[in-house]
Amino acid sequence: MATRQVALAIDIGGTKMRGALITESGDVLARDDIPTQAAKGEPAAMKRLAALLRRMNAEVPDAEPVGIGMAIAGTVDPETGLFYNPPNLPAWHDTTPSLDLGELLGLPAWVHNDASLAVLGEYVYGIGAGTKSLVMVTLGTGVGGGLVFDGHLYGGHRGYAGEIGHLVVDSAGPQCACGGRGCLEMMASGTAMARIARERLAAGEPSLVTKLVRGDLDKVSSEVLVKAEGQGDPLAGDVLRGAADYMGVGVATLRSVLDPEIIVVGGGVSRNLHIFFPRLVASAKAHAMNVDKELCPVVPTVLGDDAGLLGAAALAWQKLRG
Amino acid sequence: MATRQVALAIDIGGTKMRGALITESGDVLARDDIPTQAAKGEPAAMKRLAALLRRMNAEVPDAEPVGIGMAIAGTVDPETGLFYNPPNLPAWHDTTPSLDLGELLGLPAWVHNDASLAVLGEYVYGIGAGTKSLVMVTLGTGVGGGLVFDGHLYGGHRGYAGEIGHLVVDSAGPQCACGGRGCLEMMASGTAMARIARERLAAGEPSLVTKLVRGDLDKVSSEVLVKAEGQGDPLAGDVLRGAADYMGVGVATLRSVLDPEIIVVGGGVSRNLHIFFPRLVASAKAHAMNVDKELCPVVPTVLGDDAGLLGAAALAWQKLRG
Numbered sequence: 001m002a003t004r005q006v007a008l009a010i011d012i013g014g015t016k017m018r019g020a021l022i023t024e025s026g027d028v029l030a031r032d033d034i035p036t037q038a039a040k041g042e043p044a045a046m047k048r049l050a051a052l053l054r055r056m057n058a059e060v061p062d063a064e065p066v067g068i069g070m071a072i073a074g075t076v077d078p079e080t081g082l083f084y085n086p087p088n089l090p091a092w093h094d095t096t097p098s099l100d101l102g103e104l105l106g107l108p109a110w111v112h113n114d115a116s117l118a119v120l121g122e123y124v125y126g127i128g129a130g131t132k133s134l135v136m137v138t139l140g141t142g143v144g145g146g147l148v149f150d151g152h153l154y155g156g157h158r159g160y161a162g163e164i165g166h167l168v169v170d171s172a173g174p175q176c177a178c179g180g181r182g183c184l185e186m187m188a189s190g191t192a193m194a195r196i197a198r199e200r201l202a203a204g205e206p207s208l209v210t211k212l213v214r215g216d217l218d219k220v221s222s223e224v225l226v227k228a229e230g231q232g233d234p235l236a237g238d239v240l241r242g243a244a245d246y247m248g249v250g251v252a253t254l255r256s257v258l259d260p261e262i263i264v265v266g267g268g269v270s271r272n273l274h275i276f277f278p279r280l281v282a283s284a285k286a287h288a289m290n291v292d293k294e295l296c297p298v299v300p301t302v303l304g305d306d307a308g309l310l311g312a313a314a315l316a317w318q319k320l321r322g
Numbered sequence: 323m324a325t326r327q328v329a330l331a332i333d334i335g336g337t338k339m340r341g342a343l344i345t346e347s348g349d350v351l352a353r354d355d356i357p358t359q360a361a362k363g364e365p366a367a368m369k370r371l372a373a374l375l376r377r378m379n380a381e382v383p384d385a386e387p388v389g390i391g392m393a394i395a396g397t398v399d400p401e402t403g404l405f406y407n408p409p410n411l412p413a414w415h416d417t418t419p420s421l422d423l424g425e426l427l428g429l430p431a432w433v434h435n436d437a438s439l440a441v442l443g444e445y446v447y448g449i450g451a452g453t454k455s456l457v458m459v460t461l462g463t464g465v466g467g468g469l470v471f472d473g474h475l476y477g478g479h480r481g482y483a484g485e486i487g488h489l490v491v492d493s494a495g496p497q498c499a500c501g502g503r504g505c506l507e508m509m510a511s512g513t514a515m516a517r518i519a520r521e522r523l524a525a526g527e528p529s530l531v532t533k534l535v536r537g538d539l540d541k542v543s544s545e546v547l548v549k550a551e552g553q554g555d556p557l558a559g560d561v562l563r564g565a566a567d568y569m570g571v572g573v574a575t576l577r578s579v580l581d582p583e584i585i586v587v588g589g590g591v592s593r594n595l596h597i598f599f600p601r602l603v604a605s606a607k608a609h610a611m612n613v614d615k616e617l618c619p620v621v622p623t624v625l626g627d628d629a630g631l632l633g634a635a636a637l638a639w640q641k642l643r644g
Contacts, residue, residue: 259478
């Protein structure tokens with residue numbers, strides 16, 4: 001029987017491990033997921049994951065796995081595969097999940113953190129397909145993203161490049177846990193939106209938000225703000241527009257410094273808000289250098305939650321094809 | 323007689339054309355300059371430049387020119403050599419100086435704008451020698467700079483990357499001629515310092531600067547501010563420190579996004595001010611992500627005015643060695 005070569009793509013988070021069989025052209029031939037059960041340790045999780053992948057392969061018998069790409073939530077050394085101090089998988093500190101899974105399945109394996117691989121996935125199989133360079137900004141609880149230059153993730157000298165959440169958008173802004181101040185994550189992330197709204201509510205501004213959280217300001221979140229904005233609440237709308245404006249400032253800086261072919265905006269918050277994206281683009285335009293220079297397109301992501309999984313496949317295929 | 327291969331390095335500005343014979347290891351065997359006489363046109367200038375280079379070569383007879391690298395003040399297409407809309411050399415619009423000089427001398431020739439080649443020069447023969455990636459920020463009348471990744475100037479998708487003067491450091495800052503607002507050039511350049519000082523003087527703040535310019539606020543410049551600061555003038559010191567602080571904000575953003583091996587700071591204003599550099603580094607540290615992450619070194623340039631010329635040589639050698 002003729003076979004189709006596939007990469008085994010893995011995306012490991014704190015609660016769920018996802019696996020897929022993905023061809024070089026990005027076709028997903030099978031996919032499934034199981035609970036991570038992180039506390040039971042990394043070796044047990046890799047054994048269950050190997051079993052899952054074997055079952056999936058059995059259901060697509062013409063698929064021939066040739067390598068493994070793994071996206072994982074936390075800091076991992078792509079060269080050695082060593083995973084360290086993962087906030088969401090603390091029991092896995094100092095393990096090598098990709099190597100262990102590769103050994104169980106007898107396949108070469110490569111690993112990178114999930115945020116970076118989401119960028120690579122979007123570049124290879126998503127909105128970036130066919131481009132040469134891409135910058136991605138993701139807006140969720142935090143602000144993340146990454147850089148692709150000439151087809152490859154750019155990690156910089158120490159592997160820290162692409163910390164887009166920590167570019168400074170307001171030099172007088174508040175101190176961030178990163179050690180800096182006024183960075184994008186402090187001004188525009190879901191956490192920042194909640195903080196800003198909470199401060200204004202605590203100062204006595206009237207808002208539907210107070211009712212939605214039943215007076216418990218600890219329950220204010222970007223989701224609540226999106227809901228309140230949808231019902232016409234001025235404070236919520238103001239906070240969300242402020243965040244979109246700062247995101248636009250960050251996009252403007254990325255464009256002036258890096259001139260990528262496209263800038264991709266993703267993440268939970270930006271997806272959920274009809275006013276968010278146009279506002280962000282308008283702010284980027286107002287802040288970006290544009291005299292005699294066309295602005296690079298700013299576009300939304302298309303892969304959504306699959307970006308990390310497809311990025312894991314892209315990593316494996318890049319390594320396999322040299 | 324044994325010969326030493328040299329690149330003919332050229333740096334063309336609005337008033338002066340400089341030439342040098344430079345070996346691959348960066349030894350300058352000869353150097354000279356002549357007035358540009360820009361209004362007489364590009365063909366006449368290239369003929370005089372060719373004659374200069376022939377004379378220089380005659381004085382170093384064992385130097386064997388193998389190619390030409392040219393740095394030029396203005397926008398030039400590195401692929402076609404076409405020079406267009408140069409503000410300082412208006413009569414040269416739509417000419418190809420590098421190709422013309424190459425033809426006159428029978429040598430292959432390459433060209434790039436002088437600001438980018440100053441970065442390449444600093445990378446190959448200056449403070450960046452031995453590093454893999456470098457970001458440079460230059461502070462003069464404007465703010466410029468450039469990016470070197472993996473040994474080559476990074477131009478981005480449309481050739482506009484490295485516009486470091488236009489990264490946003492204060493989203494509420496004033497409108498810039500670039501079309502954006504609050505960019506580094508509007509908050510920290512020599513021109514910005516003069517503008518900010520002028521506004522404060524016009525509002526009636528007392529300062530030695532008023533005396534130094536004999537009451538003519540049009541004469542306020544970064545040079546005058548440096549002079550006044552040296553004599554203990556509080557307003558001048560304040561403006562200069564403010565600019566250094568914003569430069570530090572820009573450096574912090576470049577570090578978080580790009581994680582280069584080093585960040586190099588150059589340009590006339592930063593050279594002339596003993597307080598400037600430490601203040602800039604302190605601001606960069608206060609604004610940059612640094613939890614669990616070492617900060618990349620921020621260092622001054624070493625090549626000074628020779629950076630463009632050495633960058634032109636570096637360009638020629640990079641092209642010659644493929």
